Amino acid sequence: MSPLGLPERRRIVGTSLKCYFSLAQTAEYTRAIASLSPTASALNIDLFFIPDFISISPCATALAHSSVQLGAQDCFWEDRGAYTGEVSPANLAEAGVKIVEVGHAERRQIFRETDKDVALKAAAIVKNGMVPLVCIGEKTHASGPVSAAVGAAITECKPQIKAVMDAVPDDAEVILAYEPVWAIGATQPANADHVVAVVQGLRGLVEGRRGLTRILYGGSAGPGTFIQLKSAVDGLFLGRFAHDINNLERVIQEMGEP
Numbered sequence: 001m002s003p004l005g006l007p008e009r010r011r012i013v014g015t016s017l018k019c020y021f022s023l024a025q026t027a028e029y030t031r032a033i034a035s036l037s038p039t040a041s042a043l044n045i046d047l048f049f050i051p052d053f054i055s056i057s058p059c060a061t062a063l064a065h066s067s068v069q070l071g072a073q074d075c076f077w078e079d080r081g082a083y084t085g086e087v088s089p090a091n092l093a094e095a096g097v098k099i100v101e102v103g104h105a106e107r108r109q110i111f112r113e114t115d116k117d118v119a120l121k122a123a124a125i126v127k128n129g130m131v132p133l134v135c136i137g138e139k140t141h142a143s144g145p146v147s148a149a150v151g152a153a154i155t156e157c158k159p160q161i162k163a164v165m166d167a168v169p170d171d172a173e174v175i176l177a178y179e180p181v182w183a184i185g186a187t188q189p190a191n192a193d194h195v196v197a198v199v200q201g202l203r204g205l206v207e208g209r210r211g212l213t214r215i216l217y218g219g220s221a222g223p224g225t226f227i228q229l230k231s232a233v234d235g236l237f238l239g240r241f242a243h244d245i246n247n248l249e250r251v252i253q254e255m256g257e258p
C-alpha cells in the first residue's frame with residue numbers, strides 16, 4: 001500500500017508466446033525465464049509468462065520455485081458445463097495460473113470477441129481469484145495532428161475499459177495492456193509521444209478505482225521501449241522481441257533503473 005492507502009503499483013513485465021513455439025521450445029524458454037526471476041525480484045519488478053494452454057501444467061511445475069507469475073492467453077466465462085473446447089477459469093486457477101489475458105486484438109479480430117465477451121471473462125477470472133490482463137487499443141492510427149490521433153485512440157479504448165470495469169468489483173486488481181492494433185506485429189513500437197498521451201488519458205478513466213490498476217504498453221515492444229514510456233506506463237507486454245531471452249533480460253534491467 002502507498003502512504004495514501006492506495007495499492008502500490010510495482011512495475012511489471014511479461015510475455016505471451018501466442019501460438020509461436022512448439023512444446024519443446026516452450027519448455028526450454030520456461031527454464032530461461034525462471035532463471036531471470038531472481039533479477040526481476042531483486043529489482044522489485046513483477047515478471048509474468050503466458051505459454052499456450054497445453055504447456056500450462058508443465059510450466060506451473062517448472063516455475064513453482066520461482067517468482068514468475070504464470071498466465072493463460074484466454075479462458076471461458078463459465079467454470080463448468082457442456083462447453084466443448086472451452087477452457088475453464090476454475091481449472092486455470094487450480095493449475096496455478098495467476099493472470100489471464102483477455103481481449104487480445106487477435107482474439108477480437110480473428111475470433112470476433114466482443115467487449116461483452118471480454119467483460120464476462122474478466123468477471124470469471126476475478127471470481128476465481130486471478131487477475132485479468134485486459135488488452136485494449138485502437139484499430140487504426142488516425143492521420144492528422146497528434147492530439148487528434150490521441151483523442152481517437154482514447155475514445156475507442158473507453159468502451160473496452162468500461163465494459164470490464166462495470167463487470168468486475170471495484171476493488172479487483174486489473175492489468176490493462178494498451179496495445180494499438182496497428183503496432184502489433186510491426187517492426188517498431190508505436191510512437192512514444194502517442195503512447196504516453198493515450199495512457200495518461202486512459203489513467204483518467206480508471207482513476208478512483210480501489211483495486212490496483214496497472215497499465216502496460218504492448219505492440220512490437222523490446223529493449224529501449226520502456227525508457228521512452230516510463231513517465232506513463234507501469235510496464236510492458238512483450239511479444240516477438242522477447243523470443244530472444246536476452247532481450248527480455250535487457251528489458252528487465254532497463255525497468256529496474258529509476
Ligand SMILES: O=C(CO)COP(=O)(O)O
Pocket residue numbers: 016104179183184185186218219220221237238239240241
Ligand atoms: O500482441 C502483443 C503482446 O500481446 C505484442 O506482440 P508483438 O510484440 O509481437 O507485436
